[in-house]
Amino acid sequence: MLSSVLLWFCVLLIILLLKSQRPKNFPPGPTRVPILGNILQLSLDNPLKDFERLRKTYGNVYSLYLGSKPAVFINGLEAMKEALVTKAKEFAGRPQDLFVNDTTDRKGVILADYGPSWKHHRRFALMTLRNFGLGKNSMEDRIHGEIKYVIKKLEKSIGKTMSPKVMFHNASSNIICQVLFGRRYEYDDKFINMIVQCFTENAKLANGPWAMLYDSFPMIRSLPLPFRRAFKNVEICQKFSKQLLTEHKNTRVPGEPRDFVDCYLDEMNKRGEDGFFSEAQLSMYVLDIHFAGTDTTSNTLLTGFLYFATFPHIQERCQQEIDKVLNGKDLASFDDRHNMPYVQAVIHEVQRIANTVPLSVFHTTTQDTELMGYTIPKGTLIIPNLTTLLNEEGQWKFPHEFNPENFLNDQGEFVKPEAFMPFSAGTRMCLGEGLARMELFLIIVTLLRKFKFIWPEDAGKPDYTPVYGVTLTPRPYSMKILLRETQ
Ligand code: HEM
Numbered sequence: 286m287l288s289s290v291l292l293w294f295c296v297l298l299i300i301l302l303l304k305s306q307r308p309k310n311f312p313p314g315p316t317r318v319p320i321l322g323n324i325l326q327l328s329l330d331n332p333l334k335d336f337e338r339l340r341k342t343y344g345n346v347y348s349l350y351l352g353s354k355p356a357v358f359i360n361g362l363e364a365m366k367e368a369l370v371t372k373a374k375e376f377a378g379r380p381q382d383l384f385v386n387d388t389t390d391r392k393g394v395i396l397a398d399y400g401p402s403w404k405h406h407r408r409f410a411l412m413t414l415r416n417f418g419l420g421k422n423s424m425e426d427r428i429h430g431e432i433k434y435v436i437k438k439l440e441k442s443i444g445k446t447m448s449p450k451v452m453f454h455n456a457s458s459n460i461i462c463q464v465l466f467g468r469r470y471e472y473d474d475k476f477i478n479m480i481v482q483c484f485t486e487n488a489k490l491a492n493g494p495w496a497m498l499y500d501s502f503p504m505i506r507s508l509p510l511p512f513r514r515a516f517k518n519v520e521i522c523q524k525f526s527k528q529l530l531t532e533h534k535n536t537r538v539p540g541e542p543r544d545f546v547d548c549y550l551d552e553m554n555k556r557g558e559d560g561f562f563s564e565a566q567l568s569m570y571v572l573d574i575h576f577a578g579t580d581t582t583s584n585t586l587l588t589g590f591l592y593f594a595t596f597p598h599i600q601e602r603c604q605q606e607i608d609k610v611l612n613g614k615d616l617a618s619f620d621d622r623h624n625m626p627y628v629q630a631v632i633h634e635v636q637r638i639a640n641t642v643p644l645s646v647f648h649t650t651t652q653d654t655e656l657m658g659y660t661i662p663k664g665t666l667i668i669p670n671l672t673t674l675l676n677e678e679g680q681w682k683f684p685h686e687f688n689p690e691n692f693l694n695d696q697g698e699f700v701k702p703e704a705f706m707p708f709s710a711g712t713r714m715c716l717g718e719g720l721a722r723m724e725l726f727l728i729i730v731t732l733l734r735k736f737k738f739i740w741p742e743d744a745g746k747p748d749y750t751p752v753y754g755v756t757l758t759p760r761p762y763s764m765k766i767l768l769r770e771t772q
């Protein structure tokens with residue numbers, strides 16, 4: 286008798302343990318297991334299907350336990366706007382206890398937590414990245430300077446097919462280098478290849494199971510496991526950026542900045558010792574910006590040209606508009622976009638379908654707050670699913686197909702629906718948006734004006750499904766390059 290009561294007691298205890306409670310009024314989600322949370326309920330090779338199922342079951346705001354830490358997933362325009370725009374400040378934090386926290390040394394801006402250092406650095410970048418914020422060479426000139434090399438590369442491929450991946454990657458990287466360091470790097474430069482390799486590897490590590498294990502189990506952090514590689518990579522990058530800073534300090538003329546680094550050094554002099562601006566910050570900051578601006582822009586371009594090559598009538602209609610508006614002008618300028626509603630619509634549609642940063646960068650709450658009626662405590666991990674806006678039914682004329690009409694009204698004018706948030710929104714919104722949009726416009730317009738891009742006959746049906754990662758990448762493809770006659 287006693288033993289059977291004891292047995293029942295034990296069973297009850299186990300059930301209670303298994304049914305670990307979420308905080309009161311927390312967004313709903315599946316029952317979790319102690320320590321592992323909901324990890325075992327996700328299929329590791331294709332969790333995407335699981336997330337869709339969870340959204341159907343629990344709604345646009347639901348929670349999952351990644352290990353012992355809760356994460357709140359935000360889907361759809363309504364919830365996203367409430368979090369990122371209406372309650373921008375409350376949702377403007379960045380997770381500080383993740384793997385990345387340790388690899389970034391808590392410097393820079395992308396992963397810096399909400400606070401004065403982040404605010405000062407963000408404001409500085411927004412000022413400096415304006416068209417003439419970097420001294421006498423305009424941003425447009427820097428971009429056109431790099432486009433020349435892309436044209437040279439394409440001219441060598443006229444009549445042939447080529448894979449544009451590395452070319453766009455190099456170009457995006459070089460434009461950021463022009464902005465940061467006032468110079469570009471030869472396409473096979475060791476320095477830039479090293480940085481790119483380190484960051485790509487770290488992005489992969491940060492996104493993979495090792496980072497999750499690192500976060501969940503403090504006792505394994507000092508073991509020689511694959512995540513140690515990330516720390517090594519950061520060290521390598523830091524060494525290079527410190528070298529560049531030294532070069533700049535030796536050659537600069539205060540008050541006459543050549544680039545972002547010079548501007549920062551000027552700002553440092555102006556501020557004196559206020560504790561926010563320092564060389565250690567700068568050396569991480571430039572790596573941050575290089576990383577944030579390279580893969581994003583190049584993957585968007587890659588997606589664009591995949592669609593230009595496979596939707597020839599859209600490519601031709603762009604070319605007609607470009608020819609008409611530029612009509613004999615030497616170079617396109619960013620202001621020309623106001624006269625090119627169709628090209629604008631196409632570029633935005635490319636960004637919508639490219640869905641380059643599908644889960645934005647993770648946020649955290651900076652204080653106890655509410656979202657869609659649920660209570661979310663301070664410091665909760667927030668995962669904004671931007672994909673759910675970019676293909677949300679009811680927000681787009683054609684949510685599931687590539688169609689520039691999504692950005693055109695009945696009069697053929699360019700319009701931007703509210704759900705267009707590839708750069709996220711609110712306080713943490715991409716601070717390179719202006720630069721990115723200028724790059725996309727000038728590169729696409731200049732290349733479409735000069736060349737014709739063709740899907741090779743022997744390439745089979747195009748596969749538009751992207752490769753998943755921190756940024757989405759189109760599957761490798763080749764396109765045929767022809768010179769246009771009418772210009
Ligand atoms: C098509 C290109 C780009 C896309 C789609 C993109 C998208 C994004 C997204 C979704 C975020 C996260 C925002 C959030 O946390 O809510 C972000 C942040 C950021 N982006 Fe971009 N980005 C692009 C290009 C660039 C470029 C060219 C730069 C370089 C200046 C840049 C610099 C940054 C920085 C520094 C942040 C962190 C901002 C912060 O934490 O305050 N991005 N970007």
Ligand SMILES: *[C@@H]1O[C@H](CO)[C@@H](O)[C@H](O)[C@H]1NC(C)=O
Nearest residue numbers: 333334336337358670672673
């Ligand atoms: C984000 O939304 C897309 C589209 O609905 C879905 O396929 C994906 O699984 C979602 N990802 C996460 C992490 O919620």
Ligand SMILES: *[C@@H]1O[C@H](CO)[C@@H](O)[C@H](O)[C@H]1NC(C)=O
Nearest residue numbers: 381382383384386387391398
């Ligand atoms: C992350 O950074 C914060 C300081 O900003 C620190 O308090 C925290 O301990 C760090 N987390 C880890 C896991 O190192």
Ligand SMILES: CC(=O)N[C@H]1CO[C@H](CO)[C@@H](O)[C@@H]1O
Nearest residue numbers: 451454455458472473477481
């Ligand atoms: C930074 C970068 O992507 N560099 C590449 C530029 O192009 C050469 C080949 O032309 C590649 O080998 C580099 O990796």
